[in-house]
Amino acid sequence: MSRKAVEIQIEDLHVSFGSTKVLRGVNMVIEPGEFYAFLGPSGSGKSTLLRAIAGFGPTPVGRILIDGRDIAKLSPWKRNVGMVFQSYAIWPHMSVKANVAFGLEERKLPRKEINTRVGAALELVGLLQFADRMPSQLSGGQQQRVALARTIIIEPDVLLLDEPLSNLDASLRVQMRRELLSLQRKLGLTTIFVTHDQEEANTTADRMAVLDGGIIQQMGTPQELYDKPANRFVAKFLGTANVIEGTLHRGENGDTFRINSGEVLNLNSNGSVGTSLILRPQNIEIVKSRDGNDLITGKVKHREFLGSQTRYLVEAAGNELIIDQKHVGGVDWYEPGMEVSIRINTQNAVLL
Amino acid sequence: MTTNSVAPARMRQWRIFSGLSGTALVGVAVTIFLLAFLILPVLKVTYVAFQDPSTGALTLHNFGDFFRSSLFRSSFVNSFYVSAMSVVVATVIALPLAYITTRFNFGGSALIQSIGFIPLIMPPFVGAIAMQLLFGRNGTVNLLLSQYLGFKIPFMEGLNGVIFVQSLHYFPFILINLSASLRNIDKAMEESAQNLGCTGFRLFRRIVFPLAMPGYIAGAALVFIKVFDDLGTPLLLNVNNMLAPQAFLRISSIGINDPMGYVISFILVAFSVFSLWASFLFMRGKDYSTVQKGDGGLTRRDLSRGEKVVAYGVIIFILLLVLSPHVGLALLAFGTIWSFSPLPDGYTLANFATVFEQSIQYVTNTLLYAGLAAGFDIILGTAIAYIVLRTGIKGRKLLDYMATAALAVPGVVLGIGYLRLFHSLDVPVIGKPLASWWVIIVIALSVRRLPYALRACMAALQQVSLSLEEAAENLGASKNRSIRRIVVPLMAGGILAGFVTSFATAAVELSATIMLVSTNDDAPLSYGIYLYMQSPSGRGAGAALGILAVVIVGLGTYLSNRIIEKDRARKAEVDLPQ
Numbered sequence A: 001m002s003r004k005a006v007e008i009q010i011e012d013l014h015v016s017f018g019s020t021k022v023l024r025g026v027n028m029v030i031e032p033g034e035f036y037a038f039l040g041p042s043g044s045g046k047s048t049l050l051r052a053i054a055g056f057g058p059t060p061v062g063r064i065l066i067d068g069r070d071i072a073k074l075s076p077w078k079r080n081v082g083m084v085f086q087s088y089a090i091w092p093h094m095s096v097k098a099n100v101a102f103g104l105e106e107r108k109l110p111r112k113e114i115n116t117r118v119g120a121a122l123e124l125v126g127l128l129q130f131a132d133r134m135p136s137q138l139s140g141g142q143q144q145r146v147a148l149a150r151t152i153i154i155e156p157d158v159l160l161l162d163e164p165l166s167n168l169d170a171s172l173r174v175q176m177r178r179e180l181l182s183l184q185r186k187l188g189l190t191t192i193f194v195t196h197d198q199e200e201a202n203t204t205a206d207r208m209a210v211l212d213g214g215i216i217q218q219m220g221t222p223q224e225l226y227d228k229p230a231n232r233f234v235a236k237f238l239g240t241a242n243v244i245e246g247t248l249h250r251g252e253n254g255d256t257f258r259i260n261s262g263e264v265l266n267l268n269s270n271g272s273v274g275t276s277l278i279l280r281p282q283n284i285e286i287v288k289s290r291d292g293n294d295l296i297t298g299k300v301k302h303r304e305f306l307g308s309q310t311r312y313l314v315e316a317a318g319n320e321l322i323i324d325q326k327h328v329g330g331v332d333w334y335e336p337g338m339e340v341s342i343r344i345n346t347q348n349a350v351l352l
Numbered sequence B: 001m002t003t004n005s006v007a008p009a010r011m012r013q014w015r016i017f018s019g020l021s022g023t024a025l026v027g028v029a030v031t032i033f034l035l036a037f038l039i040l041p042v043l044k045v046t047y048v049a050f051q052d053p054s055t056g057a058l059t060l061h062n063f064g065d066f067f068r069s070s071l072f073r074s075s076f077v078n079s080f081y082v083s084a085m086s087v088v089v090a091t092v093i094a095l096p097l098a099y100i101t102t103r104f105n106f107g108g109s110a111l112i113q114s115i116g117f118i119p120l121i122m123p124p125f126v127g128a129i130a131m132q133l134l135f136g137r138n139g140t141v142n143l144l145l146s147q148y149l150g151f152k153i154p155f156m157e158g159l160n161g162v163i164f165v166q167s168l169h170y171f172p173f174i175l176i177n178l179s180a181s182l183r184n185i186d187k188a189m190e191e192s193a194q195n196l197g198c199t200g201f202r203l204f205r206r207i208v209f210p211l212a213m214p215g216y217i218a219g220a221a222l223v224f225i226k227v228f229d230d231l232g233t234p235l236l237l238n239v240n241n242m243l244a245p246q247a248f249l250r251i252s253s254i255g256i257n258d259p260m261g262y263v264i265s266f267i268l269v270a271f272s273v274f275s276l277w278a279s280f281l282f283m284r285g286k287d288y289s290t291v292q293k294g295d296g297g298l299t300r301r302d303l304s305r306g307e308k309v310v311a312y313g314v315i316i317f318i319l320l321l322v323l324s325p326h327v328g329l330a331l332l333a334f335g336t337i338w339s340f341s342p343l344p345d346g347y348t349l350a351n352f353a354t355v356f357e358q359s360i361q362y363v364t365n366t367l368l369y370a371g372l373a374a375g376f377d378i379i380l381g382t383a384i385a386y387i388v389l390r391t392g393i394k395g396r397k398l399l400d401y402m403a404t405a406a407l408a409v410p411g412v413v414l415g416i417g418y419l420r421l422f423h424s425l426d427v428p429v430i431g432k433p434l435a436s437w438w439v440i441i442v443i444a445l446s447v448r449r450l451p452y453a454l455r456a457c458m459a460a461l462q463q464v465s466l467s468l469e470e471a472a473e474n475l476g477a478s479k480n481r482s483i484r485r486i487v488v489p490l491m492a493g494g495i496l497a498g499f500v501t502s503f504a505t506a507a508v509e510l511s512a513t514i515m516l517v518s519t520n521d522d523a524p525l526s527y528g529i530y531l532y533m534q535s536p537s538g539r540g541a542g543a544a545l546g547i548l549a550v551v552i553v554g555l556g557t558y559l560s561n562r563i564i565e566k567d568r569a570r571k572a573e574v575d576l577p578q
Helices: A046-053 A096-106 A113-124 A140-152 A170-187 A198-204 A222-225 A231-237 B008-016 B022-049 B061-068 B071-103 B109-115 B125-136 B140-148 B159-183 B189-196 B200-229 B232-236 B245-255 B259-283 B305-334 B348-356 B360-390 B397-406 B409-424 B438-462 B466-474 B479-506 B511-515 B527-534 B537-575
Strands: A008-017 A020-030 A036-041 A060-065 A081-085 A158-162 A188-193 A205-210 A213-222 A240-251 A255-259 A266-267 A276-279 A284-287 A295-307 A307-317 A320-326 A339-344
Touching: A008 A046, A008 B527, A020 A046, A020 A213, A036 A046, A036 A198, A046 A158, A046 A170, A046 A188, A046 B071, A081 A140, A081 A295, A096 A113, A096 A140, A113 A140, A140 A170, A158 A170, A170 A198, A188 A198, A188 B071, A198 A222, A198 B189, A198 B438, A205 A222, A205 B071, A213 A222, A213 A231, A231 A276, A240 A320, A240 B125, A266 B232, A284 A320, A307 A339, A339 B479, B022 B200, B022 B259, B022 B360, B022 B397, B022 B409, B061 B071, B061 B259, B061 B348, B071 B109, B071 B159, B071 B200, B071 B245, B071 B259, B109 B305, B125 B159, B125 B232, B125 B305, B125 B527, B125 B537, B159 B200, B159 B232, B159 B305, B189 B232, B200 B245, B200 B259, B232 B245, B232 B409, B245 B409, B245 B511, B259 B397, B259 B409, B305 B348, B305 B537, B348 B360, B348 B537, B360 B397, B360 B438, B360 B479, B360 B527, B360 B537, B397 B438, B409 B438, B409 B511, B438 B479, B527 B537
Parallel strands: A036 A188, A036 A205, A081 A158, A158 A188
Antiparallel strands: A008 A020, A008 A060, A205 A213, A240 A255, A240 A276, A255 A266, A284 A339, A295 A307, A295 A339, A307 A320
16 A cells, blocks of 8 residues: 655645635645644634645635645545545445445446455454444444545545544543554555644644644744744744743843843843743743842742642743743642742743 | 437537536526426416406506405405414414423323324315314204204304314414424523513513514414415315405406406415515524523423313313314215214215225326425425535525425416416427326426425435535545435435425325316316315215325325434434534
8 A cells, every 4th residue: 555655735825715714825845754734723724724635615726736736626536635524424324344445436446356455444444343334333433443444445645634533532532643643654645634732733743834814823843833933823822831021132242131020031042033032831940049140039829730740820020920840759849929039041932 | 427329419508508517507407497387487477467468568457456346355355364363273272282292291292292293184175074064054063062052153154164174274383383492492591580580471471482482473474374375175165255266266267368366366475475574574583592402491390180180171172173174084984974963874985985986096196296296306305405505506595595485376376377378388299288288287296395395305415414425525426426325315314204295295285286187087186085075975985085185194294204213313323523
């Protein structure tokens, strides 16, 4: 089943439902064999984009190139783009075997070959012994495997997964995302999946695109997007972020950032400019010592114990800062109401 | 599309439409059919109503003539009076039943369900004569009353008879709609009002009644229109001074050039459209379905012993009333002579023998016509449902409206329109005008039943999640293939139920049929019943035919319910996550 993986290229894609613009100029390149995620809140256009690649929804303006061929105006059945639907869309009137064989029947393959390939596909997803069952006799996870087998059996150029894990319960979700990833690696298929869950995207995707309001906010690897968010939306959507407003001052001995409440932080801006400093909770720490010129005093407002770490809400420098302290054991924490000193580690801060 | 075997002329025709997709082509064909057999006949009737019969010029003269005639004036008033009173009487029957089922923990709700179901399996005109023998001046009830109590009640005198028969037949429409909207009121609606201090009758008046109103109005409007348009019942009860019988009598006795039949037709259509429009206006923006997930409905309470007795008393009384046409019909069919006596003199199977010997063609014709009409309906219904719900073809809503508009066209009017439009249109090969060929009856039946079949098909299609179809297309099935392999098989249960409903109701339709039957050999059951019932000596055989009709409709209704239930059970098994 290994075939040459293909590249997907999307050029200036616009999609509107009536007068509502849902996608407003999407440009992207997905490399051959990549496991790519479309991440965004509901209404961001991520599903519309995926469905446009499969050929569903309003006809888009712009180009969708798969292996160099523009498919944007083709009928869905002429694209050879495999899609696994969010609801799985298993046809309830056909057995598992019949569901999986469907695509090959449409391609008019000889019955013998269909049977062999159905067997192989079902074996791949571990459902061989369920071939003669009706969909109503399957669990949610099994139904998803059927949907997967039904799609990959046609050897699509591209695999599209619409919220593939959203209908599974939490424990199954972790197992299934590993299986999806290893299956994708085995097949070497260029794969796109849509999700609103950043953890899901972070754990599986090679690269991802964050969408909001029909526009791609940022593309890159999960780490790049987490560490160097291009804007506040991306920063906040990918995990927790503290945003501190202030002004940047360039100086001979390095730059400084003057927080609006008066405190001054040393900073290496690397030439970037901006008025907000984006800080992850783990880039701020609460320290025991009371003196030191880089310390800011604050007051603990709230505390949440999360197991491997403790999350504090500290009022300091005119902001309510979220701070994560690693928890290694023993009772070593700060009570709400306590005065504390905090140190802001600007080395990994992002200026926007 | 196989093009290699078609003639060149055909191919050129196809090329004209080459810009259209397959579904759009089907849409065009359906539109042409509806224009020819629904819209055009009604427009023609309207046009003739405003036309001077001798000169052909447009005029309001015919309407002047209509209102100058005292017979027509009284017909108009009578039709209105009968319809309004039927709504009132039907409400009186339906209200306690709806109230008992929705507000109390009542063991006999199966009983109420069957009460709401029994009348529907017998068209009112079939039981009309039997009702006269039970409730008429010298019928069973009045004979017993005068013998023991010394007075009679004029149940069946003149218009009373029509009102009595019609409301007994049509009250289920109100019962079903009213109970549904009562059941759709969430408990929280009532509880929050109680929480704010509103109880008892005030709670009913301010919360329950307004929330249930849309359902009641929907049912009441339907009853009004059905009674206003009905031809068979007044005709069989020999009440001719109403609008629909007048239209029929004018056209059948004076001829298709008499303008009065058209004026009456126009008034019938106008009234139907007006009532539908008025109920639509009333209900706009009032979708009060408030039930949240989980169990809904108003708080029910247990009945006390005394209340239970009253409830069962009311229900059994209504059950007896509802069963009376069926019982009467059976007595008539199996009885020898039944006249001036509470019950027939003796019992026999002779009537059925007569029917099977002399007039079995009525039954076979009915099976053929209703079968063809219902088959045609589900094809049209599926096509329209798909086009309306699943394509972006321009004007698709119009197709839906057109097909549904058949609801507002009384059978008499459609029949008159066909006669006028097709009496001089000869069908090639058989050398008869289209208006007197039996196929026209099939067409009339399918147009009349299309709205019901269309609703069934739409409901069935809405059950089929769009992603099931998309998944097929994604795997390489073209539009046509995925419709054939996925959509239609999944709709099958609903479509079949639509077929059976169409079939069962078409089998006993009289008002359009009676206008279009040209020879006795082409006549269906309903027409046969009408003919037999004309003379006292034929009543027995007519009733026997009526029993056959009831069996066909009852069986059809039962089957369609079974199919729907099975289909629902199967769908419920595959719990597709949304």
